[in-house]
Amino acid sequence: MRVYADHAATTAVHPQVIEAMLPYFRTHSGNPSSLHTAGQEAASVLADARARIAKCLNAARPEEIYFTSGGSEADNQAILSAAELGAKKDKKHIISTKFEHHAVLHTLNKLEKAGFEITLLDVPPNGVIRPEQVAEAIRPDTALVSVMFANNEIGTVQPIAEIGAVCRERGVLFHTDAVQAVGHLEVDVQAMNIDLLSLSAHKFHGPKGVGALYARRSIRLQSLIEGGAQERGKRAGTENIPGIVGMATALEWACAHREEHAAQLRVLRDKLISALSAIPHSVLNGDPDARLPGNVHFCFEGIEGESLLLLLDDAGVEASSGSACTSGSLDPSHVLLALGRPHEVAHGSLRLTLGYETTEEEVDHIIRTVPGIVAYLRSISPVWDALEKGERPYILA
Numbered sequence: 423m424r425v426y427a428d429h430a431a432t433t434a435v436h437p438q439v440i441e442a443m444l445p446y447f448r449t450h451s452g453n454p455s456s457l458h459t460a461g462q463e464a465a466s467v468l469a470d471a472r473a474r475i476a477k478c479l480n481a482a483r484p485e486e487i488y489f490t491s492g493g494s495e496a497d498n499q500a501i502l503s504a505a506e507l508g509a510k511k512d513k514k515h516i517i518s519t520k521f522e523h524h525a526v527l528h529t530l531n532k533l534e535k536a537g538f539e540i541t542l543l544d545v546p547p548n549g550v551i552r553p554e555q556v557a558e559a560i561r562p563d564t565a566l567v568s569v570m571f572a573n574n575e576i577g578t579v580q581p582i583a584e585i586g587a588v589c590r591e592r593g594v595l596f597h598t599d600a601v602q603a604v605g606h607l608e609v610d611v612q613a614m615n616i617d618l619l620s621l622s623a624h625k626f627h628g629p630k631g632v633g634a635l636y637a638r639r640s641i642r643l644q645s646l647i648e649g650g651a652q653e654r655g656k657r658a659g660t661e662n663i664p665g666i667v668g669m670a671t672a673l674e675w676a677c678a679h680r681e682e683h684a685a686q687l688r689v690l691r692d693k694l695i696s697a698l699s700a701i702p703h704s705v706l707n708g709d710p711d712a713r714l715p716g717n718v719h720f721c722f723e724g725i726e727g728e729s730l731l732l733l734l735d736d737a738g739v740e741a742s743s744g745s746a747c748t749s750g751s752l753d754p755s756h757v758l759l760a761l762g763r764p765h766e767v768a769h770g771s772l773r774l775t776l777g778y779e780t781t782e783e784e785v786d787h788i789i790r791t792v793p794g795i796v797a798y799l800r801s802i803s804p805v806w807d808a809l810e811k812g813e814r815p816y817i818l819a
């Protein structure tokens with residue numbers, strides 16, 4: 423049996439999405455910038471996809487949706503644009519958090535080198551940022567607050583509407599990296615006072631390499647790519663029509679089934695969490711309730727996450743350590759360190775992320791597999807040996 427339990431990394435394209443994309447590879451291959459009929463057909467398909475995506479997010483206007491190559495590009499563009507707008511008013515302070523995706527953190531590093539001051543909020547032990555933390559950090563020169571909707575490693579869901587309200591009240595732009603949330607949680611950019619939002623199709627059963635940035639109408643974006651008037655001059659390059667149609671189709675499908683899938687996933691998630699909690703000296707990372715319906719994330723003391731992943735793969739379970747760590751790097755996840763897990767514990771992490779296709783049999787297979795592999799790895803670990811002999815204290819109860 424092979425179980426794919428890495429839906430936070432990427433998802434399979436839904437068959438209906440593939441069907442919807444095919445005509446734009448086979449026959450309808452016009453360029454939306456062309457004046458002839460084929461081109462104008464493509465332009466109208468593009469406008470239609472934009473409107474469908476705007477509707478799913480409850481954006482006021484389709485023009486507030488800008489197509490990008492994915493979540494990373496949308497994060498970069500949102501943050502760099504807000505920084506430029508801030509700098510014009512001499513506001514060069516940005517607030518974000520320690521557990522953002524690297525697409526956000528690395529962009530902020532770049533801005534820091536360019537003279538911006540960055541405040542990264544600490545992550546409370548349950549992995550949920552408190553709106554008061556944001557309120558306390560806002561200064562008269564704050565240009566932007568960027569807080570992710572749901573964390574990609576530990577799956578915790580942030581109080582986005584409350585944070586949005588704080589920012590709106592103080593007149594500060596608010597960006598959220600909603601890549602893990604869109605299609606899985608309710609997202610309403612107007613009700614939640616979101617000014618800028620990033621999303622990516624491949625996280626909700628759309629194709630890879632396509633995403634979008636929502637930017638409220640009054641926000642002037644900075645273009646990262648020059649060379650054409652596409653996306654109203656904010657993102658040059660011939661539009662990825664099949665990808666964009668696929669994204670719109672996937673988003674409509676995901677939103678239509680959102681509650682049904684979430685209910686189904688929560689049952690499987692909680693079964694998995696309660697079974698893995700029985701492993702001694704382990705801990706569930708992140709709040710058990712304020713978390714994505716398909717996310718399970720544990721640390722096991724005395725093991726190396728990478729060995730666990732390799733043995734799990736041999737046993738047919740495709741999982742992740744949670745951090746998209748470059749192989750060879752021994753750095754533990756910045757998310758787990760931000761949560762306050764010590765290095766030794768952060769190294770022994772396991773992320774299992776389920777999708778709508780995940781069956782109970784698959785979850786049972788994971789439950790049968792993980793405890794034995796953890797026990798085996800501990801049996802050959804010198805660290806575990808020292809813990810067992812009482813030569814050093816356990817960190818996890």
Ligand SMILES: *Cc1c(COP(=O)(O)O)cnc(C)c1O
Nearest residue numbers: 492493494523574599601602622
């Ligand atoms: C996957 C992911 C991204 C990057 O999206 P790409 O489309 O792969 O560039 C950004 N942020 C979060 C939270 C993600 O999970």
